[in-house]
Amino acid sequence: MAAATVTVVLWASAFVGIRAAAPHFHPGSLALGRLLAGALTLLIFLAIRRQGLPPRAAWPGIAISGVLWFGVYMVALNWGEQLVDAGTAAMVVNVGPAVMALLAGWLLNEGFPPRLLAGIAVSFAGTVVVGLSMSEGGRSSILGVLLCLVAAVTYAAGVVAQKPALRHASALQATTFGCVIGAVACLPFAGQLVSDIASAPLGATLNVIYLGVFPTAIAFTTWAYALARTTAGKMGSTTYAVPVVVIVLSWALLGEVPGLLTMAGGALCLAGVAVSRSRPISRRRARESAPAK
Secondary structure (H helix, E strand, C coil), rough: CCCHHHHHHHHHHHHHHHHHHHHHCCCCHHHHHHHHHHHHHHHHHHHHCCCCCCCCHHHHHHHHHHHHHHHHHHHHHHHHHHHHHHHHHHHHHHHHHHHHHHHHHHHHCCCCHHHHHHHHHHHHHHHHHHHHCCCCCCCCCCCHHHHHHHHHHHHHHHHHHHHHCCCCCCCCHHHHHHHHHHHHHHHHHHHHHHHHHHHCHHHHHHHHHHHHHHHHHHHHHHHHHHHHHCCCHHHHHHHHHHHHHHHHHHHHHHHHCCCCCHHHHHHHHHHHHHHHHHHCCCCCHHHHHCCCC
């Protein structure tokens, strides 16, 4: 839970960092810059921890998650958020945890626990409420919505691919080489990155470095650590807490005071996470706690 909490907080902070850097970086160059900073940080940690290459059995999952989650997801998300308003992006991208639960139930044999599905439904309803409250006059783009949907699906598929790899590799190994593979996949944007850095103010470049070190290197590692110890479906449901933290950070750092509708949606998101993470009371415990007749 501690690792998942770190992930949620740092991923939420990424939205603030992306908003600050996006006006000065193209979607591909922003993704590449973030991944390069993350990969360098992770390789340093890997050397300090003296962890080498992961076992051969882990590489298929690491490669798939690296291309889909670290690569395609980040580019699609950066691009999509430039074409649609924040509310629409939040609603579409948060299809991801639901897709993740379905894929995990099918491909990883995690099943379809009723509490998990109910919690995801409640949290998604909260996301829709938050999205509607953040909508900027209904501005939308078919391409933008499709890009956000691509981000949601590749995020879900990447997590489901990473889960089996964590049986053989450590969280640090899986994250490090997934990030490296993602960076390699984004190398076609290298020229654009050099041009953007040359023209961007220092603050925007520092935001890209922040995105690489904290929401990528640290948060993806704590995510992998937690994912190795629970199901992909439950881990996906915890990310519905991200919009709540984004609301708090935007309030504290950007002075964006949330409205009542936004706070109500955030409460629904948290309620759904609580339902999905709860455990059913066994029949035996229920009988023991029942009053004597």
